[in-house]
Amino acid sequence: DGGITQSPKYLFRKEGQNVTLSCEQNLNHDAMYWYRQDPGQGLRLIYYSQIVNDFQKGDIAEGYSVSREKKESFPLTVTSAQKNPTAFYLCASSGLRDYQATNEKLFFGSGTQLSVL
Amino acid sequence: QQQVKQSPQSLIVQKGGISIINCAYENTAFDYFPWYQQFPGKGPALLIAIRPDVSEKKEGRFTISFNKSAKQFSLHIMDSQPGDSATYFCAAPVSGGYQKVTFGTGTKLQVIP
Numbered sequence: 539d540g541g542i543t544q545s546p547k548y549l550f551r552k553e554g555q556n557v558t559l560s561c562e563q564n565l566n567h568d569a570m571y572w573y574r575q576d577p578g579q580g581l582r583l584i585y586y587s588q589i590v591n592d593f594q595k596g597d598i599a600e601g602y603s604v605s606r607e608k609k610e611s612f613p614l615t616v617t618s619a620q621k622n623p624t625a626f627y628l629c630a631s632s633g634l635r636d637y638q639a640t641n642e643k644l645f646f647g648s649g650t651q652l653s654v655l
Numbered sequence: 656q657q658q659v660k661q662s663p664q665s666l667i668v669q670k671g672g673i674s675i676i677n678c679a680y681e682n683t684a685f686d687y688f689p690w691y692q693q694f695p696g697k698g699p700a701l702l703i704a705i706r707p708d709v710s711e712k713k714e715g716r717f718t719i720s721f722n723k724s725a726k727q728f729s730l731h732i733m734d735s736q737p738g739d740s741a742t743y744f745c746a747a748p749v750s751g752g753y754q755k756v757t758f759g760t761g762t763k764l765q766v767i768p
Contacts, residue, residue, distance in 0.1 A: 580758040
């Protein structure tokens with residue numbers, strides 16, 4: 539089945555530690571995204587990538603880093619500089635936006651819940 | 656970046672009733688308005704979407720109404736069912752090319768028997 543796989547489902551971070559969230563897609567999508575979800579605040583964009591080896595900061599990129607070495611993979615690292623990392627992290631992908639096509643949607647993974655020990 | 660303002664934050668509806676969620680936008684360049692549905696512990700999934708060249712789109716029990724002059728769009732869930740209990744997000748694209756979107760803050764819907 540085509541889709542997006544996020545792992546792990548639950549992750550705990552110790553103070554001062556960097557942690558990496560995995561995101562893999564087999565939908566052959568060019569674009570991938572990372573969102574952070576906090577209760578009552580909707581989804582906020584952390585980073586996005588439109589093509590391999592290229593990515594752009596979203597609205598809340600501070601304290602996070604990403605890489606896009608392969609089309610299928612877009613890992614997110616939550617660094618020790620992110621002082622409030624507890625949140626639900628969602629990875630998404632999409633095809634090229636085309637008014638006439640059916641690429642007009644984001645496909646989301648099942649998320650990773652990150653908590654601080 | 657323009658925002659999308661969503662209301663209400665939470666909603667309780669009796670089974671068989673109509674659920675209505677509203678969103679307002681500011682950026683007139685927005686040309687595509689999707690609604691996503693999210694169940695607890697899962698990622699959102701596209702529910703229904705509309706373009707501003709039509710005023711209404713219906714898919715089963717779900718209808719989007721669009722008011723371009725008021726810069727508002729709403730989701731109506733007819734004959735609401737307990738299985739519809741979820742969080743709903745409206746969204747609008749920020750720029751063309753790829754699906755970089757801005758989301759509303761979400762509405763938690765509970766349908767009670």
